[in-house]
Amino acid sequence: MTGRTAPQPDPQSTLAGDIAAFTHDPLGHVLYAYPWGEGVLAGETGPRQWQRAVLEAIGTHLADPATRWHPCRIARASGHGIGKSALIGMVVKWALDTCEDARIIITANTESQLLTKTSPEISKWSRLSVTADWFTPTATALVSTQKGHERGWRADLVTWSTNNTEAFAGLHNKGKRIVLIFDEASGIDAKVWEVALGALTDEQTEIIFLAFGNPTQGTGTFRTLFGRHRSLWNTAQIDSRTVEGTNKAYLDELVDTYGLDSDIVKVRVLGQFPSASSMQFIDRASVAAARARLPGGALGTDPVIFGVDCARFGDDHSTLAIRCGRDARTRPWQRWHQRDSMTLAGDIALAAARWKPDAIFVDAGNIGAGVVDRLRQLGVENVFEVWFGNNRVREAQWIGGTRIRVANKRAEMWTNMRHWLESGCIPDHQGLEDDLTGPEYGFDADQAVRLEEKKHMKGRGLASPDDADALACTFAEPVMPRTVPGWLDPARYPENRRAEEEDLYRDIR
Incomplete structure (x- = not known):
């Protein structure tokens, strides 16, 4: 009797099944999809701690049915060199891999930042991924290779203009997934923020809004995320000296040269917003x-x-x-x-x-x-x-x-x-x-x-x-002490000067 060979599983189908398991687990996707410890990632065992925290926050938000359909807003203000663009690349790849026809818009404070820093990092993490052939990177996009999905399953890098905000106003993807990412967000105009926020209104849609950057301006919309609107956003300010892999010698040099209270160190090292002005009423x-x-x-x-x-x-x-x-x-x-x-x-x-x-x-x-x-x-x-x-x-x-x-x-x-x-x-x-x-x-x-x-x-x-x-x-009016020494008690004041002279020392006898 001749045995029949069992059919071998299709590697692509197996991979697709594995990736689907990370639909609401971006950290799991990042740990699975990249060759940690090899090649350009030699010596690396996974994302940095602050990056893990952001990925976990997204996953927790999406995994909970009570919050899944509400916008997930995460903002991080930080010093230099902590790996913001790298995290953007990881998030973009996860968001596209795990949701069919996901739509992503990325912008930055300047066209130069977008095209020379953000875009290369997105392309890098796409190429490193085990799903590299699922999407094609260009200078301004990451586009699905699946036929018929090129226009609707993609990430686009968009330069903004206060006179041209259509790209943000038209960001709708009802029933699927929307990701909006602002890199170096402190320099993005308030009008762009306003239009972008107004566009993220689709119901039953996974909506993720990330804003990262150095806190270069003491005013503006990015600053409001840590102030007036802090109840709406998951925020943190990150000291570059606490992050793995940063140039500690350079950061310490900045601190030694300018001092911890200087705006240069606040913005470039501590991830703090600069002093508002010399007319600040109470100093920090x-x-x-x-x-x-x-x-x-x-x-x-x-x-x-x-x-x-x-x-x-x-x-x-x-x-x-x-x-x-x-x-x-x-x-x-x-x-x-x-x-x-x-x-x-x-x-x-x-x-x-x-x-x-x-x-x-x-x-x-x-x-x-x-x-x-x-x-x-x-x-x-x-x-x-x-x-x-x-x-x-x-x-x-x-x-x-x-x-x-x-x-x-x-x-x-x-x-x-x-x-x-x-x-x-x-x-x-x-x-x-x-x-x-x-x-x-x-x-x-x-x-x-x-x-x-x-x-x-x-x-x-x-x-x-x-x-x-x-x-x-608590400083509205003076408040009397709880108990008053006898020599200060008005009830014991003498009624005339002679009595005062006679009783002057009665409390210390």
Whole structure:
């Protein structure tokens, strides 16, 4: 009896099946598709840690049915040499390989960046892939080799113009996959961002929006992703010195030459945005010192003070800051997003029952007046409303004990807070640091200090400084110590000078 040879599996079918398993696993695709440890990848075992984190974030987003059809927005600001373009090449290849008729648009801050840096990296990772013959690379595209899919299954590198945004406005691919990538995103015009964001509206569609780059500008749309719009984006700022494979000697040379506080080092090494201007009201060094300072030095007589900044809906949030003397860290702060005044007041009342504050100062704007009324209705004591826009010229504490004129209540509170930061400690929280260092200042016609308005901050791409305003509220008015030494107690003051002379030393007998 003659045996029959079993049919051999088709290698291409096997490969296609393997690749299909990575539809929602970009990291798995990257580890599978490339010859790690060989040729140009000799000594490499896989993507760098920050690249892995981005690939995992995309995979987690797509694998969850609850988030799959919502846009996946990821932004990374970094110093030089961390491998941004390489990651773009990996993401592009995964996105095309694992979804039929996927559409990808890539742009950059300049045509030179796009064609001499981004495009070569995309071509390189396409050629290195085990699926290299699935797509054909050109100078401005990566196109499917499958007949009949050349026009709809591709990645295109597009130069942008404020007068020609059709490529972004026409980016639709309902029911399939859309990937939009901005390389060196800090230099891309706001109009391009606006059109691109408006185009990503297809339902039941996998939408991935990546924005990478050096944070070269302290204003603009890329800056807003880390400020005003930070709740919508998965963001991180990456210090090049912490990344595998970067030129540490060169990076250290930049730090030694210019210093950690210089804009050159912030942008090119630390992945931080440059200083907004010389009119920054609170410098970042003072805030960093307050973040690092350990709680201590508080006196038993120091009052516990609540500061509440209220917001209802939108990007802003409500914050409860708690300060006792120089310590604004030990008692945990609270934050609320999209909470009504009744709920907010109830939560603050519970916090008051726990911490027994000597004063609760509430920003009375927005929904704050309702919060004040509700707190009083609940029987909470020592509740005071604060009107930020009260324009009566007054004085506040400046550096070194100097008194200066300030234009309104908000400027008064912020100025006193600025002085307090010289010795106070605050939560170790990046959002709070960004809030404190965000506002600029100037002088009005009376030469009184006036802080930048929130709407102007938002115009520069910064978030409303909700956390900082809450802390500032704790400086709204002086609050008496919890206990008063007898020699300072007004109730024990003598009624006449003779009694005062006779009883002058009664507390130290």
